[in-house]
Amino acid sequence: MRKISSQAIRECVSRLVLEANVRLRGDVRRAISAAAARETSARGRRILQELLENAKVARHDNLALCQDTGLPVVFVEIGPDVDVSGVNVTGAVQEGVARGYREGFFRDSIVADPLRRGKPGFGPCIVHTSFVRSKGLKVTLLPKGFxxxxxxxxxxxxxxxxxxxxxxxxxxxxxxxxxxxxxxxxxxxxxxxxxxxxxxxxxxxxxxxxxxxxxxxxxxxxxxxxxxxxxxxxxxxxxxxxxxxxxxxxxxxxxxxxxxxxxxxxxxxxxxxxxxxxx
Ligand code: SF4
Structure with a gap:
């Protein structure tokens, strides 16, 4: 059994916040590029090319792909070979999200009370935890624009x-x-x-x-x-x-x-x- 600390989870999540918000997924980039080659509308083609340019600038300058950096949804899959006993996994994820959003200068988008609304902050995000057969502890972060x-x-x-x-x-x-x-x-x-x-x-x-x-x-x-x-x-x-x-x-x-x-x-x-x- 390999022990995984809350610090390791925190650091992993903050890295994922920066990566997901700044780098457009390769499969999405390739799909936009293929669509630009196929698109028959000149205006549609220009927009698709602008989306590719936006992704390039975001990656190069470490800027958010979109001003709406979303509500992060985090999936944590815990394998049979890792030990997280005594670790507050959800708490570590929340801290990692807050740190990543602060470091990336990403927009605060979450209101703590959905009825009173008020000043937005970096969290809490949504965390889904499951126990799986595959090895290791896998963290996936999906910032969902609203x-x-x-x-x-x-x-x-x-x-x-x-x-x-x-x-x-x-x-x-x-x-x-x-x-x-x-x-x-x-x-x-x-x-x-x-x-x-x-x-x-x-x-x-x-x-x-x-x-x-x-x-x-x-x-x-x-x-x-x-x-x-x-x-x-x-x-x-x-x-x-x-x-x-x-x-x-x-x-x-x-x-x-x-x-x-x-x-x-x-x-x-x-x-x-x-x-x-x-x-
Ligand atoms: S839906 Fe929201 S996150 Fe997506 S591009 Fe539009 S503003 Fe950005």
Whole structure:
């Protein structure tokens, strides 16, 4: 058993805050670049090139990719070979987030009381902890901007709903979002589980590289069909028209109850940020 200290977790999380907010994920960068080569709208092409330029400047000058540095959602996966007994894992994550946001001069975006609102701060963030079979302690940080988080939709569908019903709901969710959440989008979808778990799955789906389709052939087929349908909506880069409305669709499934079919759509803007490290 390898002992992992709260200091190691704190330092890891603050490194991830800086990396995720400053460096655009390689898969997202490549997808924007490929979309720029394909886009037939001149305005859409120019916007995609500007997004690439923005990512280059952010990386070079250590600046946030977007002024909305989001609400950090942190996934901690603890393997069987690590010992965190006596360590306040959630507390260490919260301290690491606060330190990373301070060091990066990132915007304070979190209000402590959602009703009274008040002056925002760096935390607390959302922490999901799970015990897994793989070795080590893996930390993944996903800062979620709220322009797109606000567009999340959950539908408790009947168990008789078929693939077309599910796809129609996802297409309507993107149509409703329109240009509001800084397209091109990456669409995370969670199907199954309970209402809350479908929402968590939809967010976790955004962590999968967007150029990798699901390993289940029927799900991969649905992802491909949705990419084509959504790109025919014509919303385009920044909502100014074009054939690039989405860069990817990632779907995750989980077993569910015989009487229901929860489906959650979690949209990410073009600034899909996440970073991981294994301690
Ligand atoms: S939706 Fe994304 S790109 Fe738009 S302001 Fe929010 S974080 Fe930034």
């Amino acid at each position: 322009g797109c988080e606000n567009k999340t939709q959950l539908k408790m569908m009947p168990p008789t709903a078929d693939a077309k019903d599910i796809e129609d709901f996802i297409v309507e969710a993107v149509k409703d979002t329109g240009p509001d959440a800084c397209p091109p989008y990456i669409v995370g979808v969670g199907i199954g589980g309970s209402s809350d778990y479908a929402c968590q799955l939809a967010k976790e789906a955004l962590l999968r590289p967007i150029d990798k389709r699901s390993r289940a052939p029927h799900v991969a087929r649905m992802e491909k069909e949705l990419i084509q349908r959504l790109n025919r909506l014509g919303i385009g880069p920044m909502g100014l028209g074009g054939k690039t409305t989405v860069l990817g669709v990632n779907i995750l499934l989980y077993p569910t109850h015989i009487a229901g079919l929860p489906v959650c759509v979690n949209i990410s803007c073009h600034v899909l940020r996440s970073a991981s490290e294994i301690l």
